[in-house]
Structure formats: C-alpha cells, structure tokens
Amino acid sequence: MSTVCVPPSAVSTRAETAYRNRRSKWVADPIAAESDSLSIALHPPSERQVAEDPDAVIAWVRVWQTRRGIGRVHWESRRWPSFGTQDVPVRVVFAGPGEIAAAAGHTSEWHTLTARRMQLVEALSPGTAALPGAIASSLSRWLQFDEADFTRLVGVVRWLADHPASGLFIRQLPVPGVDTKWISRHRGLVELLLEGAIGRRDLGVRSVPRLCHVAVCDRTALPSMPKHFAAPLDELAALPLRTERILVLENKEGLHALPHLPGTVAVHGSGYAVHELTAIPWLADSDVVYWGDLDTHGFAILDRFRAHLPDVRSFLMDLHTLEAWTALAVPEPSPSSHVPARLTPSEAEVFTRLREEGLRLEQERIPWPHVMEELARSFGGKIGHRRGSTTVDPTALGRGTS
Known part of the structure; x- marks a missing residue:
C-alpha cells in the first residue's frame, strides 16, 4: 500500500500521547473525565490501494479482525466496482481514562x-x-x-x-x-x-534567622563585644550602639580585613537584602556608606538601599576607581535589567558606562593598599590596627599587616 493503514501496534503510541496530554485534566475533574474518549482513525485503503497490493490489505484487515483487547473497533462497508462490497475497520474508540491508559500501557x-x-x-x-x-x-x-x-x-x-x-x-x-x-x-x-x-503558601513555620556579620572597627563603640561577630537583625537592633558611621560592604573577607577605623562599624550588606538593615535603629541614625561591586547589580542594590535610606553615600563606586582599575574588570555575565532612579549624576555616569561596556569590577579585585588610602581620605583620621593609641600607616596595610 502506498499509504500505510494504521495497524494495532501503532495504536499504543497514539494512546500514549493522548494519555500524557489529558491525565492532568482527568485528575482535576474525574467526573468529566469519565465521558472522555479517544477515537483513532485507522485510515482504511482506497480501491486503488487494494488493487496495488491486495495481499497487504487482506493481511491488515485480518489483523484487525483477530485483534482482542480493550477498545471498540468500528467497521464500515466499502463498495468497490472491482472488488465488490468489503467491510473494513475505520476507527478504534477507547471510552474513559481507564481504557485510554490501558491502550497506552499505563494501567x-x-x-x-x-x-x-x-x-x-x-x-x-x-x-x-x-x-x-x-x-x-x-x-x-x-x-x-x-x-x-x-x-x-x-x-x-x-x-x-x-x-x-x-x-x-x-x-x-x-x-x-x-x-x-x-x-x-x-x-x-x-x-x-x-x-x-x-489558600496560602506560607508554611507558618519559623526559619533560622539570617545572621548579619559585623566588624566593630572602633572598639570603643562596643568595648564588651568581639571585633567580629554575627547575629540576627533583631538582636543587632537591640544593641546599645551609637557610632558616627556605618560602612556597609558586600565582601565578607573585606569585612574581616578592615583595620581600626575611628567611629566606624562595618556591616555585611547581603546583596539585594541590604534594605533589611534599615530595621536596625542605630544604623538608620548613622552616616551610612555603601561599598558595593562596580557593576549594574551593585548600583541596583545601592538604589534599593536609598529607597529606604535616601542619604546613603557610596564608596569606591566612582569613575576614578573604574578607570584606575579597568584592567582588573571582567565581563558581567548577567547584567541587571533594573534602571536605578536614585543615583547621583556621577554614579549614573559610571552605571551607564558599565552597562554599555558590559563590565564588572568586583570590590575584592581592587588592590587593598588603594582601599586603605581611600578609607583614610574619605573617612578622615588615622586608620590601622589599634591597641590603645597605636596606629598603623595605611600604606603598609595590604602587605600582611591588616
């Protein structure tokens, strides 16, 4: 036959497709599912096909005559001038999900x-x-x-x-x-x-609270606390802390590498969760400085932070820093689609350049001696390790003394 009629062996494949496509609907509405059915056309031969290969047609009809199993085979008479009236199978029908599943081999x-x-x-x-x-x-x-x-x-x-x-x-x-x-x-x-x-997805359970990492860069601010510690936000909010400045940065190693900074406490920002820090009263009451990566996400995070604390200042997120260390920048694999609305004109210029050139300069790539120099220039006063009144020259930091 030039066009192959559908044999019983091909029915399971078509039933499989129907079963996979319909089973979710059946599970969602089992009552309606009972009235569902699957009709598979068997494409009986034409008179011309019978003439071309009568043995194949006879064999196909006999296979359907002897078929046993689920599903009802429908037969129709065909009147052919050269072959008389012949009964041929035209379709097989499966009633209900159970029969369709069985035909697909998924009972x-x-x-x-x-x-x-x-x-x-x-x-x-x-x-x-x-x-x-x-x-x-x-x-x-x-x-x-x-x-x-x-x-x-x-x-x-x-x-x-x-x-x-x-x-x-x-x-x-x-x-x-x-x-x-x-x-x-x-x-x-x-x-x-x-x-x-x-009607809701909330499990109603408690989660282990996110720990916020802190570096007390001026030990006089919290003399009874370790220099480095981590605590939930609500516990941090309860600390009797009054400090001149809060430095929020994204790199934890940088947090631990910070030296003595007069009047300063440093806090890890946790990326896009940075706005959660605004629940800490002593942070909101301080001069807050944000140091993020020089990439589109860094500025998007800064923008989010400023939505809660409009007076947040940025650190090392300027054109001078980018141009000084462009050689250390890498392509940004997945830039942020967010367009910040709360950047200063100079920050917006850096953001535009980063986005157009597809660059990112992570804060940890900036040489540490340069960071120390900028901290001294931006924060004022002497910085370095401190025990009593001893300080360390910031230019020595980054050579193993920080």
Whole structure:
C-alpha cells in the first residue's frame, strides 16, 4: 500500500500521547473525565490501494479482525466496482481514562494516580476551589514519590493545613520522616498543595534567622563585644550602639580585613537584602556608606538601599576607581535589567558606562593598599590596627599587616 493503514501496534503510541496530554485534566475533574474518549482513525485503503497490493490489505484487515483487547473497533462497508462490497475497520474508540491508559500501557500508573489523588483529596478536604487544580498540576512530582515519601507528603501538608501558624522550626514538625532536608527538596510541592488546601503558601513555620556579620572597627563603640561577630537583625537592633558611621560592604573577607577605623562599624550588606538593615535603629541614625561591586547589580542594590535610606553615600563606586582599575574588570555575565532612579549624576555616569561596556569590577579585585588610602581620605583620621593609641600607616596595610 502506498499509504500505510494504521495497524494495532501503532495504536499504543497514539494512546500514549493522548494519555500524557489529558491525565492532568482527568485528575482535576474525574467526573468529566469519565465521558472522555479517544477515537483513532485507522485510515482504511482506497480501491486503488487494494488493487496495488491486495495481499497487504487482506493481511491488515485480518489483523484487525483477530485483534482482542480493550477498545471498540468500528467497521464500515466499502463498495468497490472491482472488488465488490468489503467491510473494513475505520476507527478504534477507547471510552474513559481507564481504557485510554490501558491502550497506552499505563494501567498501573493510572491506578496509582487515581488512588493518590483520592488520598490527597480526603486528607486536604474541604480545601479551596483551587485544590483540584493544585493536585492535578503537581501530579508529575508526587507520582514519582515512593509510598513512604508520598505518605510523608500527605501527612505534612495535612498537619500544616491544620496548624497554619505553628511557629515551629521545620525540624520540630511532628510528622515521621519529615525534616529540614526533606522540606527543602520538596518545598515547592508542599507550598502548592497547601495553597490548594488553605489558600496560602506560607508554611507558618519559623526559619533560622539570617545572621548579619559585623566588624566593630572602633572598639570603643562596643568595648564588651568581639571585633567580629554575627547575629540576627533583631538582636543587632537591640544593641546599645551609637557610632558616627556605618560602612556597609558586600565582601565578607573585606569585612574581616578592615583595620581600626575611628567611629566606624562595618556591616555585611547581603546583596539585594541590604534594605533589611534599615530595621536596625542605630544604623538608620548613622552616616551610612555603601561599598558595593562596580557593576549594574551593585548600583541596583545601592538604589534599593536609598529607597529606604535616601542619604546613603557610596564608596569606591566612582569613575576614578573604574578607570584606575579597568584592567582588573571582567565581563558581567548577567547584567541587571533594573534602571536605578536614585543615583547621583556621577554614579549614573559610571552605571551607564558599565552597562554599555558590559563590565564588572568586583570590590575584592581592587588592590587593598588603594582601599586603605581611600578609607583614610574619605573617612578622615588615622586608620590601622589599634591597641590603645597605636596606629598603623595605611600604606603598609595590604602587605600582611591588616
């Protein structure tokens, strides 16, 4: 035959496609799914094809005559002048998800899907109107779970739905087998199902607070504290600290390398989370200086910081620094699409040049002796290590003394 008629062996491939495309809809609305069907055209031969290869046509018809299994084969009569009236198969129809799944070779999977869907519905009822869709849209994920993990999933979502504001840490959740690592791996799925159950994704649990790293560059500011320490923001806010200046920088090694700086406390900025520092009263009441990378993201972070503290000044984020150390700059792989609105004219000039040339100059690439010189010039006074009244020449810093 010049055009190959569809043999029974090809039906499973087409049923497989239909099954994959439709199973989410079936899970979302099992009642409507029962009226679904799949009709696969078998493309019976024309009279010309019969004449060209009658043995092939006869063999194809016999295969369909002897076929056994699910699905209903529909036959029609064809009247051909040269061959008389012949009955040929024209389509095979599968009724309902079960038959389509069986034709695709996924009976076992479909049984698992329907059983697990029922478990989720029963565990999360009454749920919200979004629950069926949440269960359906996530089926490719929970279907991959073994029975133990699926049991954990049902249990933890049910518990979180029943205790929407527990305030527990994840490790405290009373669900066997569920710990911080398990939630970390499956958090998106848990949040999606929880939203379907109670209308929100918030797990209602406590997270380990972000620690903010601090360097007390003038020990007289907090004489009872270590020079370097880290603490949650709320604990930092409670410190009885009054200082002339806060230096916010993005490089942790730079934070630890800072020498004695009169009237200065340095704080790690944590990138785009820098605005969270504005919750610290003593920081907001100080002269705040921001030292970020010379790239589009650095200026976007500075812009965000100024949205909360408009008087933040920048340090080493100027054209002089860029031109002095351009040889140390590298291409910026993923520039920020944000266009800052709170830059000074000179900062905006640097930002434009960085964006046009696709450059980034990370703060850690700037030679340390130059940083020390600029700190002395910008902050005033003597800088260096201090024990009592001893200071160190800033030009010596960067040669192993800082």
